Amino acid sequence: MKKIGVIGAGTMGQGIANAFASAGNDVTVVDVKKEWAENGINKIKASKDKLVAKGKISAEDAEAAKANLKAGEYEDLADADLIVEAALEDMKLKKEVFKKLDDIVKEDAVFGTNTSSLSITEIANGIEHPVIGMHFFNPADRMK
Secondary structure (H helix, E strand, O other): OOEEEEEOOOHHHHHHHHHHHHOOOEEEEEOOOHHHHHHHHHHHHHHHHHHHHOOOOOHHHHHHHHHOEEEOOHHHHOOOOEEEEOOOOOHHHHHHHHHHHHOOOOOOOEEEEOOOOOOHHHHHOOOOOOEEEOOOOOOOOOOO
16 A cells, blocks of 8 residues: 555545545545545545445445545655645646645655646756656546
């Protein structure tokens, strides 16, 4: 099990967190406010419950994925192996997120950005940890 951080609890962040949690990873979702992260997780859990009701997934699989999700703060990502940023498409914001995380996370953590239009090289400029592009299509948790 890997420890994954997801920055952003909007549609993309929810899908990314759901995909990683469903694959058996420990996922911490962080947003501007912890309540926003909790809201995003509650939406994922409701989605899992709907899939169970429709017979698309087992109750056991849904419960396992739901158990892998938690809301947190930046400091809760200190031991994360991978952090995927799914924040707004704003260069300044993305750079600020990674700069803040640079000082918190362990040395071998990897940063992933879900940008679809911004330069990953520019996002990574001045960041000590490796930054990779991890573009997910929407809905992230349903794409093969």
